[in-house]
Every structure is written in structure tokens, then in C-alpha cells.
Amino acid sequence: MQTRDTSNTQKRFILSIALTSLILVAEVIGGIWSGSLALLSDAAHVFSDIFALGLSFFALRLAARPPDDRHSYGWHRAEVIAALINGVSLLVISVGIWVEAIGRWRSPVEIKSLEMMIIAVIGLAVNIVVALILGGHDHDHDHPHVQANQKKEVRNLNVHSAYLHVLGDLISSVGVIVAALLIRLTGARWIDPFISILIGGIILISAYRVLRRSLHILNEGVPDGLSIREINLSITSLPEVETVHDLHVWNLGAEQLALSAHIVLLPGGLAQQAQVMERVKTMLAAQFSIEHTTLQFEETHCGEGHGGCN
Secondary structure (H helix, E strand, C coil): CCCCCCHHHHHHHHHHHHHHHHHHHHHHHHHHHHCCHHHHHHHHHHHHHHHHHHHHHHHHHHHCCCCCCCCCCCCCHHHHHHHHHHHHHHHHHHHHHHHHHHHHHHCCCCCCHHHHHHHHHHHHHHHHHHHHHHHCCCCCCCCCCCCHHHHCCCCCHHHHHHHHHHHHHHHHHHHHHHHHHHHHHHCCCCHHHHHHHHHHHHHHHHHHHHHHHHHHHHCCCCCCCCCHHHHHHHHHCCCCEEEEEEEEEEECCCCCEEEEEEEEECCCHHHHHHHHHHHHHHHHHHHHCCCEEEEEEECCCCCCCCCCCC
């Protein structure tokens, strides 16, 4: 299996980590200075961003390694594991923010809203830059054969999980700015923990999405955007093919798709297996971005209970 070139994406991760580290320093200092829990909550999320970006960067480097004697598929699953860890870290952070917010709600403290807002605006500006760096390149490694209606489904879960960290922090920065404005206008201290609870909710939603998809991949689920029935129909639409059974599709890694199937050919079809093999592989790559395939040709129909049997 071929490994992909991730050098460009790795450079973007290094730049993103550097910029995000600046936000962390500014928000920790600003949160302590202003007494804002919302700002400190956002700083905790920024720390998780750095962790997520670093983990995703390390997973990218692992996934770029070629297959070896002990890892015949290569290291592609490292990206899925990194996404799973990122999802768990988002979950833990959201719960921690809620616990702290409840305590602050019961015992409000004085908030320096102006200082809080200045730091949050700086954080927002840098977050926008980092989000543009990562978000605009979520499809850098799409396969060239993928059709336009399928390309949107092929995205790197590892990169996307790191992007969700940054996007959540961007939204959090907006929340901190809103809290600072409202506190300055009304003097209501409860707004700070209330915004923190909202920030925790946003982070929790991101955690759920990443965890659901990474666990789906690790459980060998059918890749998002693909349908066993549609793939079956596409293969059986070829004139030499009668039926398909034992059809399985799964993710090898964050974006590498694999397929195995038993194909029953019409009478005389076995004489042209090479041509049929090439046609099936070309069709799978063009329509579904599946380039790693294992196909077995047969002359007999499948029995009951075989996956994907017509």
C-alpha cells in the first residue's frame, strides 16, 4: 500500500502549534489578571488544542511510514487513534469546565471585563488564522479519481479532529468577548460562568462527533458516505457480473478505504477475469475512492447469510 506525502500538512501543523501556544500564554495571563473563568476555560481549551495539534502531527508522521513485516497495512490507524484521544480530551475538558463553572456560579468573583475582552479579541484573531490554516486543507489528500459528489465525504479524521479543537476554541473566544461586553454593560457576574457552561457544551458536541466517527472506524464500520448496497449495484451493473457476495468495505486509516468481495461472473466471464478485474477496480476508484481492493471471482452463487448478496 502506498503512503501519502504529508509534508505540506505537517508544516501547517507546526505553524498552527506555534500560533496556538501564543494564545495559551496570553489567555492564562489574562485570565488570572482579569479573574475571568470564561477566559481561563478558553485557555484550558487552547491547551487541549496544542495537545491535539501535537498528537495529530505525530500521527501524520507515523501514517507516512511505509508498511513493514509487522505492519502490513502500514501505520494508517495511528491517525484514527490520535482522533480518538483528541475526542476523549475534549470530553474531559468540557466536564472540567462545567464543574468549575458551577462553583463560580455559587461564589461569583470580581471580573475585569476590559482586560478580559482585550485578551479574548487577540485570541480570536489568532484562532481565525489557525482555523484557516487547517480548515482549508482538510481534503489535501483526496484521491484524484473521486467524483465531485463523493469528494466531500473523503476527509482526514485526524486533521479534522484537530481542526474541531481549534474551531471550538474560536467559538469560545467569541463567547468570552460577548461575556466581557455584557459584564461591562450590566455588571452581572453570573454571565461569566454561564458563558463557560456554553463553552463546555460546544466542546462536548465536538467530542461526541470525533469519538463517534473514530470508534466507528475502529469497529470496522462502513465508511461515512458509502453504501454497501450502492457499491453492490455498481459492481453488478457491469455486463460480465451476475452477483456479488461477502462484500465488505472499511477504513484502513483516517481516509484510506479498503474493499473485499466475491464476484460471481456470468457464463464465460472467467475467461476474461483480467479485464473484469481492471474494470471493477477502475470503477471503485472513480466512484467511491476505493483503491485498495481484494476481489475473488467465482462461477457459483452465494449461500444464505453472506454479506451483500443480491
